[in-house]
Amino acid sequence: MTIQNKIKFVVIAVVALILTLSISIGAYLGRTKVGSPSELYSLKDNDAVPAANSSEDDKNLIPIRTYTRKNCTSTPILVADVKGFFKEEGLKLVFTGELKSTEILPSVLNGNNDFAETHPNALATYVAGGAPIKAIGRAIIEPGPEVDPKFRHMRWFVRADSGIKTWEDLKNYKKGEKINHNGLAPSCTTFIASTIFDKYGIGRDRLNFINFDTDQAALQALQQGNLDVACVHPPFYKLAEESGLTLIGDSSDSGLGEAAGLYLYYFTEKFIKEKPDIVHRFARAMQKAQVWANSNPDEAAKITADFIGSNGNASHWYATSTVIDEEQVKPWINDLIINGKLKEGQIEISDLITHQFEVR
């Protein structure tokens, strides 16, 4: 080897070493942050939310893992963490990182996360597809008429120049043509919209569901005339109103009562069998958090907004008992049968839920 070649070799080796070190350090510094929401929140150096789980006692707490939520479904979990309801039950919530909706179930099945939540129709397709999971309690529900309508599950908007003011107006809108609506079946958006369209005699066959990543993208498409109707969740109600869109109705118009917002916590059957005590503690913590969130909606909304970085009201209304009423699950399953996603009798409600951990 000549001297020049030797120098070349040394330079290449040094550069390779520096690159390897840089990549390793970068990967370490940029890794997904894992911790309880209050811990993650304190990382932002903001003392608006008290860090409930910061004492030495934390070491004795049992970790319970779930994916990081940055949407309207996160309130009861954040409340349970920040207000110490998990700690009271000897649990410590661990947020393991944000996931896409299609990645949530696999993360529970492979044990990276202990629990997640979803609507009954998605749960039914998971179970029909062979996922060994069961729902243990309720999270979101549709509030009754006595509660402020801002807590209802979803709202529907149209363009101000569309001439539509109510659901009835949609009957004669674009007669003989499809009505473009956001959503990807099966989801809460497609189920509740189909139920409302049937109820008002517009007919679910007129719905053409177009998929969007977010409710915000759907609102944008509505403003541009690419959609006829857009259905959004909180915190996008405010944005829709500020954009001059016309509100035509909400999820209570489906006539399904509490079922119109039904959202269920689920664990794997293996986890339930091996650690029933943890599931019990979790159910109790969530029940307390949900009662608290309903009683303190402004503070609950602030906790959520601070964590997800949104200014709007991102809260829903929550079940104050985690008891699952099977009658509320049925319409979600029937919709799947109507749409051909499930066959009649393919799934029984007992395949989806367990009443073992209900807290009244």
Next chain:
Amino acid sequence: MIKQYSYSKLARENGETLRTFNTDAVKNFFKKINSFLYGSIAIILFFLSWEAASNYDLLPSSVVPPPTRVIAALAVSFKSGELVYHMKISLFRAMLGFLLAAFISIPMGFLLGTFFKTFERALLPFLRMLEKLNPFALFPVFMILFGIGNVEKIAIIFWVAQWPLLFNTIAGTRSIETNMIKAARSMGANKKVLFFKVILPAAVPGIFTGVKISAQVSFFMIIASEMAGSSQGLGWYYLSSSQSYQVPLMYGIILFITVLSVIINLLFTRLEKHFLVWKESSFQSN
């Protein structure tokens, strides 16, 4: 006597040629089979390991079903016509966007690479900058400009397909040796002859590199673009099966998209070979 001898000699020689040809053809056939089987070993092993891993619970079958279930789900979808319906939509959109890009970018590449070199020097940094814009980030812009539907999807494909075509055509025209052009001119070739007999054949390899890359990118991007702001096409079909937790079908669609992609690549490789032969013959006829 002499004639008879000549005929029999000729017949003997022809027979030998035929025999040699037959032997060569058989040899080539077996060589191809051998090469195909040799190249398939890794693929077959992959599917066998996947099947075994799923059947022996090394993989959770509710998340990763065995390939036999995946293929069965794909067959059901094919039989129902759903798979073909979505494939037709995706291929139509990808093909139209790609063809539009080819009709505009290849002539533009020729013009910039040959007659408008100064203009090309001034424009190239800007075009390179446009090429580097992330197409995924541009989806909302296309939605605003073209609305939701076929026009928007075709516009996205046109956008991503045009750059490899344009830059490779420019590179192809640049690779022509000036001596060759000078020689052709000195032999009295007019502009038409110069273009069709010298410039175009010499630029073909560059153009086809662009064509192959563009075709692949077009198919890749159509699947990605159909995952948002869509209600049909293979990208949407994949997302819909994923949302309904039809896991075998979901993997089946992934597999189907992969096979389609390989077929597209093979088609363009064959087309490239055909045109390279044309390039050789074009030079030889000169």
